[in-house]
Amino acid sequence: MIEIIEGSPDLINRLREYGIIPVVSIPQAEDALPLAEALITGGLPCAEITFRTAAAAESISNIRKKFPEMLTGAGTVLSVEQAKIAIDSGAEFIVSPGTNPVVVEYCLKHSIPVFPGVCTPTEVETALGKGVGILKFFPAEPAGGVKYLKAICAPYHNVRFIPTGGIDAQNICDYLAIPQVIACGGSWMVKPELIRQKHFDEITKLTEDAVAVVNRLRKDANKIG
Ligand code: 3PG
Numbered sequence: 001m002i003e004i005i006e007g008s009p010d011l012i013n014r015l016r017e018y019g020i021i022p023v024v025s026i027p028q029a030e031d032a033l034p035l036a037e038a039l040i041t042g043g044l045p046c047a048e049i050t051f052r053t054a055a056a057a058e059s060i061s062n063i064r065k066k067f068p069e070m071l072t073g074a075g076t077v078l079s080v081e082q083a084k085i086a087i088d089s090g091a092e093f094i095v096s097p098g099t100n101p102v103v104v105e106y107c108l109k110h111s112i113p114v115f116p117g118v119c120t121p122t123e124v125e126t127a128l129g130k131g132v133g134i135l136k137f138f139p140a141e142p143a144g145g146v147k148y149l150k151a152i153c154a155p156y157h158n159v160r161f162i163p164t165g166g167i168d169a170q171n172i173c174d175y176l177a178i179p180q181v182i183a184c185g186g187s188w189m190v191k192p193e194l195i196r197q198k199h200f201d202e203i204t205k206l207t208e209d210a211v212a213v214v215n216r217l218r219k220d221a222n223k224i225g
Helices: 009-018 029-041 056-066 080-088 101-109 121-129 145-153 172-176 192-196 200-224
Strands: 020-024 046-050 071-075 134-137 160-163 184-186
Touching: 009 020, 009 046, 009 071, 020 071, 020 200, 029 046, 029 056, 029 200, 046 056, 056 071, 056 080, 071 080, 080 101, 145 160, 145 172, 160 184, 172 184, 172 200, 192 200
Parallel strands: 020 046, 020 184, 046 071, 134 160
Antiparallel strands: none
16 A cells, blocks of 8 residues: 655645645746735635746745745746755745656655646556655646546546646636546636736736636535535
8 A cells, every 4th residue: 555645634625725726937036925915815825836937936935924824835846956945945835747756755855745747647656656645637638638637537546636737717617526636726817928017906806716716616516515
């Protein structure tokens, strides 16, 4: 029996509660706090700050200091060096597009929740073999979407997924309706051009809309249940 390390129940509950992890690339560190404020005002105090920009570490650190109530993780972590910088900056979880064994091992050693990316059964088993039980399913839509993910879920009933890639307000409910999905990652409410142009009000509006979609799904599910 493989022991699965997946992070604290508190973290999992928060991810389930939010249902969405905004995937953010911040061009300049000065944009981090207004971006965080826009997400919090929109009702989604959560972000995965990707290491696709040089401002990632400073952004994470600034957000953690100013908004400790916001769940802030690091994304696109491709090396142990980036994982170390992310943890030192205060990241509360680490996400990668693929399953890099050395990154996963480093995160587990430092007791930081890690959600490595998978796309095939072999990759799921590689991640499981490392003891990780919450996996980013990436790139969700191009890989085959909901139908493909349901097929992947079937043999791995103890694995939970965070589908990401091509998810938006139109299709998120189809993913969240899968019991093994705890949240979806997505950048549709925090597109880089919105941040570059400092359209933080628009980010709040798109975030409110996204939260409303998830809340509607939950209300409907409660009615049926
Ligand atoms: C990611 O890195 O997780 C994806 O780029 C986010 O996917 P999206 O931009 O299609 O939402």
